[in-house]
Amino acid sequence: MKTTASPKAPLPVPSNDHLTERSRRARTEPMSVLPLGDGLYEVESASDHTYLIDLESGRCTCPDHVFRKARCKHIRRVAIEITEGRTPPPGEIAADCHDCDETMFVDENADAPFYCADHEIFPSDTVVDRETGDRLTVVDVSELRADAVEIGAADTTVAEYATNENYDPDVPVVGAIYPHARVARNGVVPSSLKVYVFPRTRLEREVRAE
Ligand SMILES: [Zn+2]
Ligand SMILES: [Zn+2]
8 A cells, every 4th residue: 555645646536437446346356245243244355355344334444445434345245245135234144944955134143943934834834743744733833942831730841841852942832733623422622622832843834735
């Protein structure tokens, strides 16, 4: 960087051409953007320089920003990648769906498991129990964790329940019923309408045939 500019020389005035050039380079130069969380991004340039960008305060550690106060090509590149959905916005991180390899952006403080639109479940959805292959209908998706919910009179939590030991204890619980309630002569058998509680990861949304 040249810091010994002659006082007689006119200072370069940023022209529209300069601004256009920054935009163009922001878009076309090879750069890799790495989201670090807390609104910070690391950008590695084609020349192997690494700069730190704080997007919300609009700061970058590159000379163009530090010395010329420019909205440099790195800040622009991060903004472009966010707009195009290639990198998560401040406050979000990239995460994979638990049941497929789709990547999505989720709140950076949220807890796994995460599910894509195809695998997220809601009340009335049909799910398959991975242990038994049984189909069930979702009644409720809780915020409570499997290691915090006790099963009826049994002195055990959903997470500790024997057939749930292969599933993470710190996932939400889901209440579900078997879809075909039993009907006796005098009507529906109430016990067949019992809501069973499962760790979320034990259930998989039924794949619908196209
Ligand atoms: Zn920069
Ligand atoms: Zn998925």
